[in-house]
Amino acid sequence: xxxxxxxxxxxxxxxxxxxxxxxxxxxxxxxxxxxxxxxxxxxxxxxxxxxxxxxxxxxxxxxxxxxxxxxxxxxxxxxxxxxxxxxxxxxxxxxxxxxxxxxxxxxxxxxxxxxxxxxxxxxxxxxxxxxxxxxxxxxxxxxxxxxxxxxxxxxxxxxxxxxxxxxxxxxxxxxxxxxxxxxxxxxxxxxxxxxxxxxxxxxxxxxxxxxxxxxx
Numbered sequence: 001x002x003x004x005x006x007x008x009x010x011x012x013x014x015x016x017x018x019x020x021x022x023x024x025x026x027x028x029x030x031x032x033x034x035x036x037x038x039x040x041x042x043x044x045x046x047x048x049x050x051x052x053x054x055x056x057x058x059x060x061x062x063x064x065x066x067x068x069x070x071x072x073x074x075x076x077x078x079x080x081x082x083x084x085x086x087x088x089x090x091x092x093x094x095x096x097x098x099x100x101x102x103x104x105x106x107x108x109x110x111x112x113x114x115x116x117x118x119x120x121x122x123x124x125x126x127x128x129x130x131x132x133x134x135x136x137x138x139x140x141x142x143x144x145x146x147x148x149x150x151x152x153x154x155x156x157x158x159x160x161x162x163x164x165x166x167x168x169x170x171x172x173x174x175x176x177x178x179x180x181x182x183x184x185x186x187x188x189x190x191x192x193x194x195x196x197x198x199x200x201x202x203x204x205x206x207x208x209x210x211x212x213x214x215x216x
Contacts, residue, residue, distance in 0.1 A: 001199035004139055004166040005036040007209050011196075013163075016137030019043075020158060022119060022151055023143035025089055026050045027057030030064075039063050040136040046070035046081065046114055065126055067134055071144070072116025073153035083110040091135045092145035094152045094175035101146050102203040103106050118154030123161075132159075142167040146178025149187055159191045171204035180209065194205065 006087045008016055014176045017040070019033060024043035033041060034119065045051045057066045073212060083183035084090035085107045089101065093116075096108050140162045143152055149165055151157065165188070172180035185195060193210040200206035 001197060001209075002209055003032065004141070004209055005032075007197055008164065010153075011211075013152075013211070014138070016139045016164065018133065018148075019139045020119070020123065020137050021141040021143075022051075023145070024054055024066075025143070026053035027086065030054075030057050030061070031139070032183075034061070034157070040133045041065070042067065042122070042133060042137065044069055044071060044119075044122060047083065047091060049150075050088045054198060063130075063133055067122055069117040069122060069164050070114045071116070071119045071151045071154065072121070072147075073150045074116060077116045078113050079116060080111045081114045082108045083112060084108055090145060092147055092152065092175050092178075094146050094178055097173055097176050097178075099174040100168075109177055116154075118168050119151055120155055120157045123158050124129055125157075138162050139164040139166060141165075144168070146170060146172075146175040148184055149179045152184075152187060159188075159193075165193060165208075165210040167208055167210070169198070169200075169206055169208045171200070174203075174205065180194075 005016055019038055019041040021043045024045040042065045045054055055066055062163045079093045082095060090106050127176050142148055169181045172178055192213040194213055195208055196211045197209040
Protein backbone atom coordinates (compact mmCIF):
# COMPACT_ATOMS: atom_id res chain seq x y z
CA UNK A 1 0.00 0.00 0.00
CA UNK A 2 1.10 3.54 -0.68
CA UNK A 3 1.88 5.77 2.25
CA UNK A 4 -0.23 8.78 3.20
CA UNK A 5 1.97 11.29 1.36
CA UNK A 6 1.81 9.33 -1.89
CA UNK A 7 -1.98 9.03 -1.62
CA UNK A 8 -2.55 12.71 -0.85
CA UNK A 9 -0.22 13.82 -3.63
CA UNK A 10 -1.86 11.53 -6.19
CA UNK A 11 -5.27 13.02 -5.39
CA UNK A 12 -4.06 16.60 -5.60
CA UNK A 13 -5.27 17.34 -2.09
CA UNK A 14 -3.89 19.81 0.42
CA UNK A 15 -0.43 18.59 1.49
CA UNK A 16 0.27 17.02 4.85
CA UNK A 17 1.70 19.82 6.96
CA UNK A 18 1.82 18.26 10.42
CA UNK A 19 1.28 14.90 12.10
CA UNK A 20 -0.12 13.57 15.35
CA UNK A 21 1.23 10.03 15.74
CA UNK A 22 -0.14 7.68 18.38
CA UNK A 23 2.10 4.65 18.90
CA UNK A 24 5.31 6.22 17.61
CA UNK A 25 7.48 3.37 18.95
CA UNK A 26 11.17 4.05 18.24
CA UNK A 27 10.43 6.64 15.57
CA UNK A 28 10.86 4.34 12.58
CA UNK A 29 8.53 6.56 10.52
CA UNK A 30 10.34 9.80 11.40
CA UNK A 31 12.77 9.71 8.42
CA UNK A 32 9.76 9.16 6.14
CA UNK A 33 7.98 12.15 7.66
CA UNK A 34 11.05 14.37 7.36
CA UNK A 35 11.78 13.26 3.78
CA UNK A 36 8.27 14.37 2.85
CA UNK A 37 8.74 17.82 4.29
CA UNK A 38 6.90 17.51 7.61
CA UNK A 39 8.52 20.04 9.91
CA UNK A 40 6.02 19.83 12.76
CA UNK A 41 4.69 16.77 14.59
CA UNK A 42 3.49 15.41 17.91
CA UNK A 43 4.74 11.88 18.54
CA UNK A 44 3.27 9.79 21.36
CA UNK A 45 4.74 6.56 22.79
CA UNK A 46 4.10 4.98 26.23
CA UNK A 47 7.05 2.61 26.78
CA UNK A 48 10.35 3.74 28.34
CA UNK A 49 12.73 1.88 26.02
CA UNK A 50 11.21 2.85 22.68
CA UNK A 51 10.63 6.40 23.94
CA UNK A 52 14.35 6.84 24.66
CA UNK A 53 15.17 5.71 21.12
CA UNK A 54 12.48 8.05 19.79
CA UNK A 55 14.09 10.96 21.63
CA UNK A 56 17.45 10.16 20.04
CA UNK A 57 15.81 9.89 16.63
CA UNK A 58 14.30 13.36 16.99
CA UNK A 59 17.13 15.13 18.80
CA UNK A 60 17.66 17.63 15.97
CA UNK A 61 13.97 18.17 15.20
CA UNK A 62 13.02 21.16 17.32
CA UNK A 63 9.42 21.25 16.08
CA UNK A 64 8.71 17.60 16.86
CA UNK A 65 7.02 17.39 20.27
CA UNK A 66 7.52 14.05 22.03
CA UNK A 67 5.03 12.86 24.65
CA UNK A 68 5.42 9.71 26.73
CA UNK A 69 1.83 8.62 27.32
CA UNK A 70 -0.73 5.90 26.66
CA UNK A 71 -3.74 7.28 24.80
CA UNK A 72 -7.15 6.00 25.85
CA UNK A 73 -10.80 6.97 26.00
CA UNK A 74 -10.51 8.71 29.37
CA UNK A 75 -7.92 10.55 31.40
CA UNK A 76 -6.48 8.76 34.42
CA UNK A 77 -7.77 5.22 33.79
CA UNK A 78 -5.30 2.53 34.90
CA UNK A 79 -5.01 -0.32 32.40
CA UNK A 80 -2.82 -3.39 32.01
CA UNK A 81 -0.42 -2.77 29.15
CA UNK A 82 0.87 -5.96 27.50
CA UNK A 83 4.49 -5.46 26.48
CA UNK A 84 5.64 -7.38 23.39
CA UNK A 85 9.03 -8.97 22.86
CA UNK A 86 9.61 -7.35 19.43
CA UNK A 87 11.01 -4.16 20.94
CA UNK A 88 7.50 -3.30 22.08
CA UNK A 89 6.09 -2.92 18.55
CA UNK A 90 3.11 -5.27 19.13
CA UNK A 91 2.39 -4.00 22.65
CA UNK A 92 -1.21 -3.15 23.47
CA UNK A 93 -3.59 -2.20 26.24
CA UNK A 94 -5.56 -5.23 25.02
CA UNK A 95 -4.70 -8.82 25.91
CA UNK A 96 -3.22 -10.72 22.94
CA UNK A 97 -5.41 -13.44 21.43
CA UNK A 98 -4.98 -14.68 17.83
CA UNK A 99 -1.84 -12.58 17.57
CA UNK A 100 -0.06 -15.33 19.54
CA UNK A 101 -0.81 -17.90 16.82
CA UNK A 102 -0.49 -15.55 13.84
CA UNK A 103 2.92 -14.29 14.98
CA UNK A 104 4.36 -17.09 17.17
CA UNK A 105 7.79 -15.43 17.28
CA UNK A 106 6.27 -12.54 19.28
CA UNK A 107 5.59 -13.10 22.98
CA UNK A 108 4.23 -10.82 25.69
CA UNK A 109 6.45 -11.47 28.71
CA UNK A 110 5.46 -8.43 30.76
CA UNK A 111 2.28 -6.65 31.83
CA UNK A 112 2.65 -3.19 33.32
CA UNK A 113 -0.03 -0.88 34.73
CA UNK A 114 -0.25 2.44 32.89
CA UNK A 115 -2.59 5.40 33.21
CA UNK A 116 -4.30 6.62 30.09
CA UNK A 117 -4.44 10.16 28.75
CA UNK A 118 -6.87 11.24 26.06
CA UNK A 119 -5.45 12.42 22.78
CA UNK A 120 -7.51 15.59 23.17
CA UNK A 121 -5.75 16.35 26.47
CA UNK A 122 -2.35 15.93 24.82
CA UNK A 123 -3.42 18.04 21.86
CA UNK A 124 -4.66 20.78 24.21
CA UNK A 125 -1.29 20.79 25.96
CA UNK A 126 0.55 21.08 22.66
CA UNK A 127 -1.79 23.84 21.48
CA UNK A 128 -1.16 25.80 24.70
CA UNK A 129 2.62 25.44 24.61
CA UNK A 130 3.39 25.14 20.90
CA UNK A 131 0.35 26.49 19.02
CA UNK A 132 2.15 26.46 15.68
CA UNK A 133 2.65 22.69 15.95
CA UNK A 134 -1.00 22.03 16.81
CA UNK A 135 -2.17 24.33 14.01
CA UNK A 136 -0.09 22.45 11.42
CA UNK A 137 -1.51 19.01 12.29
CA UNK A 138 -3.73 17.59 9.56
CA UNK A 139 -2.79 13.87 9.66
CA UNK A 140 -3.55 11.47 12.50
CA UNK A 141 -1.23 8.45 12.23
CA UNK A 142 -2.12 5.48 14.48
CA UNK A 143 -0.55 2.13 15.31
CA UNK A 144 -2.18 1.00 18.55
CA UNK A 145 -2.74 -2.73 18.06
CA UNK A 146 -6.53 -2.97 18.05
CA UNK A 147 -7.23 -0.12 20.48
CA UNK A 148 -8.12 2.42 17.79
CA UNK A 149 -11.64 3.09 19.06
CA UNK A 150 -10.35 3.70 22.58
CA UNK A 151 -7.98 6.31 21.24
CA UNK A 152 -10.59 7.91 18.98
CA UNK A 153 -13.18 8.04 21.77
CA UNK A 154 -10.90 10.54 23.50
CA UNK A 155 -10.02 12.47 20.35
CA UNK A 156 -13.06 14.51 19.29
CA UNK A 157 -11.09 17.74 18.98
CA UNK A 158 -8.34 16.06 17.01
CA UNK A 159 -10.85 14.42 14.66
CA UNK A 160 -12.38 17.83 13.99
CA UNK A 161 -8.93 19.26 13.27
CA UNK A 162 -7.35 16.73 10.90
CA UNK A 163 -8.18 15.93 7.29
CA UNK A 164 -6.44 12.56 7.03
CA UNK A 165 -6.16 9.40 9.13
CA UNK A 166 -3.63 6.66 8.41
CA UNK A 167 -4.07 3.69 10.72
CA UNK A 168 -3.32 0.03 11.19
CA UNK A 169 -6.51 -2.01 10.93
CA UNK A 170 -7.62 -5.62 11.29
CA UNK A 171 -10.51 -8.01 10.96
CA UNK A 172 -10.60 -8.43 14.73
CA UNK A 173 -9.51 -11.21 17.05
CA UNK A 174 -5.82 -10.38 17.22
CA UNK A 175 -6.36 -8.96 20.71
CA UNK A 176 -9.27 -9.40 23.08
CA UNK A 177 -11.86 -6.71 22.41
CA UNK A 178 -10.03 -5.19 19.45
CA UNK A 179 -11.81 -3.16 16.80
CA UNK A 180 -12.82 -4.52 13.41
CA UNK A 181 -12.39 -2.37 10.35
CA UNK A 182 -16.15 -2.01 9.86
CA UNK A 183 -16.54 -0.66 13.40
CA UNK A 184 -13.78 1.84 12.78
CA UNK A 185 -15.46 3.00 9.56
CA UNK A 186 -18.82 3.35 11.29
CA UNK A 187 -17.31 5.33 14.16
CA UNK A 188 -15.61 7.76 11.80
CA UNK A 189 -18.55 8.21 9.43
CA UNK A 190 -20.22 10.96 11.53
CA UNK A 191 -16.91 12.82 11.37
CA UNK A 192 -17.14 12.67 7.54
CA UNK A 193 -14.19 10.33 7.04
CA UNK A 194 -14.30 7.54 4.48
CA UNK A 195 -11.80 4.87 3.45
CA UNK A 196 -9.83 5.73 0.35
CA UNK A 197 -7.18 2.98 0.32
CA UNK A 198 -6.82 -0.30 2.22
CA UNK A 199 -4.46 -3.27 2.43
CA UNK A 200 -4.46 -6.49 4.47
CA UNK A 201 -2.18 -9.49 4.93
CA UNK A 202 -3.20 -13.13 5.31
CA UNK A 203 -3.60 -12.70 9.07
CA UNK A 204 -6.10 -9.91 8.51
CA UNK A 205 -3.81 -7.04 9.54
CA UNK A 206 -3.11 -4.07 7.31
CA UNK A 207 -3.39 -0.32 6.95
CA UNK A 208 -6.12 2.08 5.89
CA UNK A 209 -6.10 5.65 4.68
CA UNK A 210 -9.22 7.65 5.50
CA UNK A 211 -9.95 11.10 4.12
CA UNK A 212 -12.48 13.66 5.28
CA UNK A 213 -15.21 13.89 2.63
CA UNK A 214 -15.10 17.68 2.43
CA UNK A 215 -11.46 17.41 1.39
CA UNK A 216 -12.09 15.06 -1.57
